[in-house]
Amino acid sequence: MIVVKIGGSQGVNLDAVCADAAGLIQQGQKIILVHGGSAETNAISEQLGHPPRFVTTATGFTSRYTDRETLEIFAMVTSGKINTLLVERMQRFGVNARGLSGVDGRLMVAQRKDAIRIIENGRKLLLRDDYTGKIETVNSALLDMLMNAGFTPVVAPLALSTQGDALNVDADRAAAMVAGAVNAEELIILTNVPGLMRNFPDESTLISHLPKNGLEQALSFAEGRMKKKVLGASEALDLGVPKVIFSDGRTEHPLLDALGGKGTVIS
Amino acid sequence: MIVVKIGGSQGVNLDAVCADAAGLIQQGQKIILVHGGSAETNAISEQLGHPPRFVTTATGFTSRYTDRETLEIFAMVTSGKINTLLVERMQRFGVNARGLSGVDGRLMVAQRKDAIRIIENGRKLLLRDDYTGKIETVNSALLDMLMNAGFTPVVAPLALSTQGDALNVDADRAAAMVAGAVNAEELIILTNVPGLMRNFPDESTLISHLPKNGLEQALSFAEGRMKKKVLGASEALDLGVPKVIFSDGRTEHPLLDALGGKGTVIS
Numbered sequence: 001m002i003v004v005k006i007g008g009s010q011g012v013n014l015d016a017v018c019a020d021a022a023g024l025i026q027q028g029q030k031i032i033l034v035h036g037g038s039a040e041t042n043a044i045s046e047q048l049g050h051p052p053r054f055v056t057t058a059t060g061f062t063s064r065y066t067d068r069e070t071l072e073i074f075a076m077v078t079s080g081k082i083n084t085l086l087v088e089r090m091q092r093f094g095v096n097a098r099g100l101s102g103v104d105g106r107l108m109v110a111q112r113k114d115a116i117r118i119i120e121n122g123r124k125l126l127l128r129d130d131y132t133g134k135i136e137t138v139n140s141a142l143l144d145m146l147m148n149a150g151f152t153p154v155v156a157p158l159a160l161s162t163q164g165d166a167l168n169v170d171a172d173r174a175a176a177m178v179a180g181a182v183n184a185e186e187l188i189i190l191t192n193v194p195g196l197m198r199n200f201p202d203e204s205t206l207i208s209h210l211p212k213n214g215l216e217q218a219l220s221f222a223e224g225r226m227k228k229k230v231l232g233a234s235e236a237l238d239l240g241v242p243k244v245i246f247s248d249g250r251t252e253h254p255l256l257d258a259l260g261g262k263g264t265v266i267s
Numbered sequence: 268m269i270v271v272k273i274g275g276s277q278g279v280n281l282d283a284v285c286a287d288a289a290g291l292i293q294q295g296q297k298i299i300l301v302h303g304g305s306a307e308t309n310a311i312s313e314q315l316g317h318p319p320r321f322v323t324t325a326t327g328f329t330s331r332y333t334d335r336e337t338l339e340i341f342a343m344v345t346s347g348k349i350n351t352l353l354v355e356r357m358q359r360f361g362v363n364a365r366g367l368s369g370v371d372g373r374l375m376v377a378q379r380k381d382a383i384r385i386i387e388n389g390r391k392l393l394l395r396d397d398y399t400g401k402i403e404t405v406n407s408a409l410l411d412m413l414m415n416a417g418f419t420p421v422v423a424p425l426a427l428s429t430q431g432d433a434l435n436v437d438a439d440r441a442a443a444m445v446a447g448a449v450n451a452e453e454l455i456i457l458t459n460v461p462g463l464m465r466n467f468p469d470e471s472t473l474i475s476h477l478p479k480n481g482l483e484q485a486l487s488f489a490e491g492r493m494k495k496k497v498l499g500a501s502e503a504l505d506l507g508v509p510k511v512i513f514s515d516g517r518t519e520h521p522l523l524d525a526l527g528g529k530g531t532v533i534s
Contacts, residue, residue, distance in 0.1 A: 044315070047314065047315050047316070048311070048315070049314070072348055072352070075347050075348055075351040075352070076311075076343045076344060076347035076348040076351075077347065079346065079347040079350075079351050080344065080346040080347015080348060080350075081342055081347060083346075083347075084342040084343075084347075084368065084370055084425065084433060085339070085342070087371055088427070088431065091370065091373065091431050096372055096373060097372075099367070099368075099370070099371045100365070100366070100367070100371070101351065103351055103358065104364075104365045104367070105364075105365040105418050106363060142416075145412070145416060149409075149412060151372050160355070164358050164359035165355065166351060166352070166355045
């Protein structure tokens with residue numbers, strides 16, 4: 001079992017990913033796809049007159065501020081557009097894909113962050129009414145049921161709060177939670193860079209292998225978006241996933257490359 | 268088993284529908300919800316600078332002209348927003364709802380209309396590149412699997428073409444096909460009017476019961492959108508659904524009212 005996280009609209013070669021996935025599935029491999037959608041959500045939010053707002057949390061991460069309107073746009077773009085088109089693409093490759101978000105059948109239940117501490121212009125602030133959350137449980141029985149019936153799950157990064165609200169969740173960390181829940185052998189995180197670099201964006205500093213105990217240090221040099229991927233990798237390993245691979249989604253064979261050891265292998 | 272079609276953003280009292288559905292499900296009834304989304308797709312298409320275009324077909328029906336961009340907006344709105352928020356709402360009422368569109372797991376496979384004959388300014392034209400279709404098969408095994416596992420399916424009106432393209436399908440007729448496929452006892456079509464009227468919008472001309480053989484005549488006096496509902500009713504009856512009810516979705520108890528015989532009962 002392999003869980004593959006596909007980045008938003010960041011130049012990832014979707015046809016190549018789907019072709020690789022279809023080939024592996026035909027050979028008997030089980031695959032779950034998890035996708036993001038930040039870039040496209042930003043573009044459509046702008047078009048709809050509700051531009052995205054990003055905040056820096058007190059712990060140093062960049063987060064989307066998700067008011068209710070943003071949540072609905074996020075659901076529309078990730079679950080409606082990106083998920084549907086990815087399922088359609090997999091179907092064209094002969095794979096009976098099946099889209100769902102964490103809201104569906106309570107696939108992913110999260111604790112809603114009632115308030116997030118942010119830093120703005122050097123001042124600490126508390127933001128309320130944020131529809132984001134941290135996933136606590138993944139309904140692996142639902143994924144097993146779908147896979148046993150021959151479907152390939154394609155997961156959109158929404159969760160349901162314990163109070164019944166749809167929430168925006170980080171897709172890298174969602175992929176990590178899913179990988180842990182289904183006891184995946186590998187979690188492949190595809191991006192538009194070759195992997196984790198010690199000095200981003202200098203590709204000659206690509207780290208080809210990172211032991212688990214190197215992850216904490218990696219958090220210090222990982223740039224912006226890569227920080228959450230490092231965090232996701234750490235969570236997946238903690239949940240018993242033996243191997244996490246950060247790999248380049250722009251190549252002709254993104255999944256075969258990753259499985260062949262290209263990119264950054266963390267184990 | 269009851270299939271309930273919920274109109275788009277037409278004033279239907281969604282909380283009341285979900286509360287009624289939740290109550291019936293708790294009593295052991297199986298329910299499948301099918302929804303539309305035309306009105307909201309129109310609004311968002313306008314906002315995104317791609318206004319909707321409606322055409323009148325040679326056979327007298329009003330149809331959305333769905334180019335690829337419109338299809339993607341339609342998927343975004345129906346499958347991403349309306350479906351997700353309906354699933355969220357059902358979850359708040361304690362029902363483990365599970366959203367899916369016809370693309371997911373090939374739930375609904377349709378024949379794509381390669382070209383549609385339309386009438387514009389009195390002239391007949393042929394429109395190509397239209398992503399709409401007529402549903403040919405519904406994967407009832409997938410719906411049965413979900414319901415047997417305790418999930419309540421919530422279906423968005425997209426289908427997959429035999430060539431693997433996502434298609435916009437009419438939600439009323441999709442609900443009819445689903446009702447036929449799962450051998451539903453009743454198909455309830457909720458709208459923002461009390462039912463079928465002989466002289467729309469004169470509510471004193473509401474038809475409380477229509478025999479199956481009255482449907483053809485009903486096609487002649489049903490106004491615009493109601494025409495497709497009449498067609499859906501006819502298809503559902505042809506597929507063996509014993510009873511179709513057109514009922515008012517704006518009341519305090521839309522489903523209980525419909526089951527109690529309010530609206531137009533066709534059998």
